[in-house]
Amino acid sequence: xxxxxxxxxxxxxxxxxxxxxxxxxxxxxxxxxxxxxxxxxxxxxxxxxxxxxxxxxxxxxxxxxxxxxxxxxxxxxxxxxxxxxxxxxxxxxxxxxxxxxxxxxxxxxxxxxxxxxxxxxxxxxxxxxxxxxxxxxxxxxxxxxxxxxxxxxxxxxxxxxxxxxxxxxxxxxxxxxxxxxxxxxxxxxxxxxxxxxxxxxxxxxxxxxxxxxxxxxxxxxxxxxxxxxxxxxxxxxxxxxxxxxxxxxxxxxxxxxxxxxxxxxxxxxxxxxxxxxxxxxxxxxxxxxxxxxxxxxxxxxxxxxxxxxxxxxxxxxxxxxxxxxxxxxxxxxxxxxxxxxxxxxxxxxxxxxxxxxxxxxxxxxxxxxxxxxxxxxxxxxxxxxxxxxxxxxxxxxxxxxxxxxxxxxxxxxxxxxxxxxxxxxxxxxxxxxxxxxxxxxxxxxxxxxxxxxxxxxxxxxxxxxxxxxxxxxxxxxxxxxxxxxxxxxxxxxxxxxxxxxxxxxxxxxxxxxxxxxxxxxxxxxxxxxxxxxxxxxxxxxxxxxxxxxxxxxxxxxxxxxxxxxxxxxxxxxxxxxxxxxxxxxxx
Numbered sequence: 001x002x003x004x005x006x007x008x009x010x011x012x013x014x015x016x017x018x019x020x021x022x023x024x025x026x027x028x029x030x031x032x033x034x035x036x037x038x039x040x041x042x043x044x045x046x047x048x049x050x051x052x053x054x055x056x057x058x059x060x061x062x063x064x065x066x067x068x069x070x071x072x073x074x075x076x077x078x079x080x081x082x083x084x085x086x087x088x089x090x091x092x093x094x095x096x097x098x099x100x101x102x103x104x105x106x107x108x109x110x111x112x113x114x115x116x117x118x119x120x121x122x123x124x125x126x127x128x129x130x131x132x133x134x135x136x137x138x139x140x141x142x143x144x145x146x147x148x149x150x151x152x153x154x155x156x157x158x159x160x161x162x163x164x165x166x167x168x169x170x171x172x173x174x175x176x177x178x179x180x181x182x183x184x185x186x187x188x189x190x191x192x193x194x195x196x197x198x199x200x201x202x203x204x205x206x207x208x209x210x211x212x213x214x215x216x217x218x219x220x221x222x223x224x225x226x227x228x229x230x231x232x233x234x235x236x237x238x239x240x241x242x243x244x245x246x247x248x249x250x251x252x253x254x255x256x257x258x259x260x261x262x263x264x265x266x267x268x269x270x271x272x273x274x275x276x277x278x279x280x281x282x283x284x285x286x287x288x289x290x291x292x293x294x295x296x297x298x299x300x301x302x303x304x305x306x307x308x309x310x311x312x313x314x315x316x317x318x319x320x321x322x323x324x325x326x327x328x329x330x331x332x333x334x335x336x337x338x339x340x341x342x343x344x345x346x347x348x349x350x351x352x353x354x355x356x357x358x359x360x361x362x363x364x365x366x367x368x369x370x371x372x373x374x375x376x377x378x379x380x381x382x383x384x385x386x387x388x389x390x391x392x393x394x395x396x397x398x399x400x401x402x403x404x405x406x407x408x409x410x411x412x413x414x415x416x417x418x419x420x421x422x423x424x425x426x427x428x429x430x431x432x433x434x435x436x437x438x439x440x441x442x443x444x445x446x447x448x449x450x451x452x453x454x455x456x457x458x459x460x461x462x463x464x465x466x467x468x469x470x471x472x473x474x475x476x477x478x479x480x481x482x483x484x485x486x487x488x489x490x491x492x493x494x495x496x497x498x499x500x501x502x503x504x505x506x507x508x509x510x511x512x513x514x515x516x517x518x519x520x521x522x523x524x525x526x527x528x529x530x531x532x533x534x535x536x537x538x539x540x541x542x543x544x545x546x547x548x549x550x551x552x553x554x555x556x557x558x559x560x561x562x563x564x565x566x567x568x569x570x571x572x573x574x575x576x577x578x579x580x581x582x583x584x585x586x587x
Contacts, residue, residue: 003058003192005142006067009134010051010081011074013042019156020072020131021052022371024138025200026152028056029373031144032194036061036492037202037371038565040081043225043309049081058192062337062372062492063568069189070141072134076104086110091141091187093134111185113137120174125167132168136175144191146176199374203341203367203489206379207297208233210345211269213384216295217243218261218268220254222276225309226368227299230271251276255283255296262287262294263432265422267349271297274316275306281324284358286434288328291410291418291457293352293359293389295345300364300488302563311563312365314488317542320360321517329457331355331464332516334362336473336491338372339379344514346384351468354389355417355460362516364537366489366565392419397427406430408439412452416459465518472520473512480507482579483529485522485555487513487543489565490535496568497575506581513543519550526551533558533578535571 009020018039025035036055042048053068055061068085071078073094079086086092088109094101096114106112115137117130124133132153139146153168201209208230211219219238221231235245248254254270262268272280277298287294300316302308320332331351335344341363348359392400400408400419409430411418418439421428435443436450444450473491476484476498486494491512501508511525526532526547532555534544541557548555558574560566576582 003190004055004061005057005069005189005191006053006055006065006085007070007138007142008051008053008068008082009072009074009131010040010049010078013048013050015050015074016128016131017041017050017052017074020135021054023132023149023152023156024135025054025371026155027148028054028144028191029198029200030151031148031191032196032198033058033191033373034060034198035200035371035373036063037369038064038366039369040564041310049075049077051078051081056191058194063496064493064565065496066567066569070138072131072138073101073104074098074131075100079104079107083107089188093137093141095130111187113141113179113183115175115178117175120178121171124171124174129168129171132171133175136172136177137179139172140176140179141187142189142191143187145193146172148193197376199376199379200371201338201374202229202369202371203335203338203363204229204299204369205233206338206341207271207345207361207363208237209379210342211295211349212238212241212243213342213381214267214346214349215386216267216269216349217241218246218258218266219243219270220246220248220257220261220268221270221272222248222251222254224251224273224276226301226365227271227273227276227297229368230297230299251279252283255280255287258294258296259283259287259292262292263290267293267353269295269297269349271299273299273301273309274303274319277316277319277323285324285326285328287358288324288330288457289434289436290432291356293349293356295348295352295359295361297345297361297363299368300362302561308563310365312489312537312565313561313563314364314537315539315542315561316362317516317538317546320362321546327454328358329461330358330360330517331461332360332362334487334514334516335367336486336488336512336514338367338370339374340514341367342379350385350387351464354387355464356389356420357460362488364488366537370489390417390419392421392425392428394426394428397421397425401427402440406440409441410437410453410456411439412456414459415463416456416461417463418456461518470515470518470520472522473514475510475512477507477509480509481530482507482575483509483511483525483532484535484575485511485513485532485543485547486535487516488536490537490571493566493568493571494535497572500569500572501575504576504581506576506579508575516543519546522547523551526553526555531556531579533575535566537561537566
């Protein structure tokens with residue numbers, strides 16, 4: 001499809017890959033085109049292969065595919081790394097004057113454009129603009145009006161002054177003109193622009209935006225890939241709403257600061273990745289037993305230990321469901337799209353305060369770094385509802401005091417949810433300890449009180465299961481004999497895979513789970529299916545194991561754990577093989 005373009009720039013960390021890719025993605029978005037991006041980057045500041053890929057179409061795109069049409073190769077390794085995605089007719093833009101690219105060989109059937117990126121950039125005002133020259137060359141190849149780059153260049157460089165902005169515009173036009181004057185190819189692309197207005201953001205940014213919309217007013221965190229962008233988004237923005245971001249010295253301090261703010265009555269949050277969750281686990285127990293509303297975001301990456309910090313994985317599920325000594329009641333909410341990162345963040349805050357439990361908001365690297373386009377109405381702030389739960393004021397305190405007039409913040413109510421008084425509420429003074437405590441929050445070893453408090457905390461989750469809608473998202477044929485279940489960032493690739501499978505005449509029912517605990521009851525769905533396949537980015541099939549435990553029935557697994565996200569065409573082929581209909585190429 002000539003209007004469905006897959007573009008990438010690759011080189012070494014420190015080559016400006018990320019900023020170049022973002023400039024192009026923003027330009028496409030501003031031109032009314034849909035965008036879906038992916039990143040491959042090393043765990044270092046300089047050196048190591050890194051790439052930024054952009055898929056664009058006038059139609060909505062929700063995944064990456066195994067095809068690359070235009071590649072800006074700043075190093076020879078970039079070509080090698082992407083060889084399996086390049087095809088006959090792929091265009092490779094490179095700088096043959098660069099020492100490492102002088103002997104590059106363009107594979108047969110592909111089009112090599114040797115563009116003196118550095119020299120042209122120097123003509124425009126400085127060698128540092130060589131990537132922008134390459135963008136101009138790519139615009140010519142894709143027949144994308146170069147004027148659309150201007151607004152993105154202005155946004156990226158406006159703080160450096162008008163001269164720098166104009167130099168970059170000139171650099172882009174020199175790249176375009178060089179290809180026009182020196183190459184006579186029919187590339188087959190003509191990127192249409194529209195008047196549509198789109199928002200471009202990634203999952204971490206959507207979580208930060210959702211937190212502000214939900215009324216979060218305190219965030220504490222420690223920088224860790226790939227969760228850092230949540231803190232970066234909130235920094236400066238949350239202040240406009242009376243909030244505060246604190247960069248803590250480590251993850252232990254971060255969750256304890258967030259806990260303190262939540263006890264003080266603020267909607268509070270922290271975000272980290274797997275190693276940070278490990279460190280936060282002890283305080284997580286204190287959050288649970290003190291019945292403090294707190295949102296803890298886990299943006300998963302490859303583990304265990306330090307693992308591969310910049311690679312994709314969904315390996316934390318068991319820890320989020322069961323982690324912590326003793327038994328800690330919790331909710332685990334897992335957005336399945338970038339837009340859902342916004343809405344499920346709002347919901348996480350409401351659940352935390354309504355039921356006074358810690359909520360794990362679980363994302364993954366693929367969601368975190370993927371930038372995608374949405375119409376502005378996808379984030380309608382008028383639709384945001386805030387529920388702060390059983391907060392009592394001075395007029396209601398007397399209903400929750402004992403015979404001596406003392407407020408009981410852990411009173412064993414029928415639904416398990418006790419009254420909550422913010423600091424400063426007259427008559428609402430109280431304390432809570434991490435030790436087992438009575439209705440007043442004071443420590444106790446009384447066996448009857450222990451039973452009462454444990455059952456009370458368990459009852460909150462039972463109440464939530466009855467009161468809330470723990471649903472799932474469904475796609476495909478609801479009567480299909482093959483059921484595919486997924487969670488997290490896999491939804492988009494699976495939805496597109498369904499279109500490939502439909503063309504083959506294969507009917508598939510897809511269920512995407514945004515709630516991991518409590519979970520929707522899938523017993524009937526699994527029993528009705530002839531084959532159930534669970535798709536996830538880990539080696540053991542953690543969700544598959546949970547579902548097998550629930551339904552006492554074996555399910556098939558499609559697992560990927562090499563650090564790379566699923567692609568739509570890859571998943572289509574995996575599902576074909578699982579149901580016994582592989583393509584001829586894989587038989």
